[in-house]
Amino acid sequence: LPMRVDIISIFPEYFAPLDVSLIGKARRKGILDIRVHQLRDWTHDVHRTVDDTPYGGGPGMVMKPEPWSEAIDAVVGDAEAVPRLVVPTPSGRPFTQEVALEYAKEPWLLFAPARYEGIDARVVAEYGSRLRVDEVGIGDYVLAGGEAAVLVIVEAVGRLLPGVLGNAGSVADDSFAPGAMASLVEGPVYTKPPVWRGHEVPPILLSGNHGAIARWRRDEALRRTAATRPELLARLGRQNLDKRDLEV
Ligand code: ADE
Secondary structure, three states: OEEEEEEEEOHHHHHHHHHHHHHHHHHOOOEEEEEEEHHOOOOOOOOOEEEEOOOOEEEEEEOOHHHHHHHHHHHHHHOOOOEEEEEEEEEEOOOOOOHOOOOOOOOEEEEEOOOOOEEEHHHHHHHOOOOOEEEEOOOOOOOOOOOHHHHHHHHHHOOOOOOOOOHHHHOOOOOOEEEOOOOOOOOOOOOOOEEEEEEEOOOOHHHHHHHHHHHHHHHHHHHHHHHOOOOHHHHHOOOHHHHHHOOO
């Protein structure tokens, strides 16, 4: 059975990239069943209004609860299975590779990306008692809406589904994936030609010595992590470092 993904948004056209490349192919192969819905289809006024002014004052507009609840109820329907509801917001739990791996095990995800200042908080309160609701942030910056966050999450989760990547090893080798390289970023990669504009490929990669190559890659990953993500290295802890690591 494909993983089902529903997305409710006032900009369904924002999700056209999900027809492209890896995720597009996964959909055509029947691995991913992605359905995009227009939130305004669940409004009842001529202007198809989805927002209103915030109680308590302040800038911007807040998304009204009624269109969201009608849309979510319609999408969830009376199926005995229920989706996990994912609400992107910069104030949510950080979306990490660990969360992506968790979502990749779910049969059904429902995304509720907001525009404006967010969705009336009673929507999360209401559905929190009926299904699992996750408010997730993709990073410490503010987007104009949750749509781009949904694209990020669907791509990170979709590539983990069985049959989506050609080479299963590439998932195990990912930066942040659990295992020997856990919470290290990846080092540099090279392809032909062996010399390009005077720059040589590190000779060890041409040596055929797989043990030495693995060691070199780990050293490069450690060096790059120390340079760009020192907080990851600090979190790694001594138990995840071997004697050789400590010399790098
Ligand atoms: N909506 C706006 N900014 C966001 C962020 N950083 N993550 C998730 N959703 C968002």
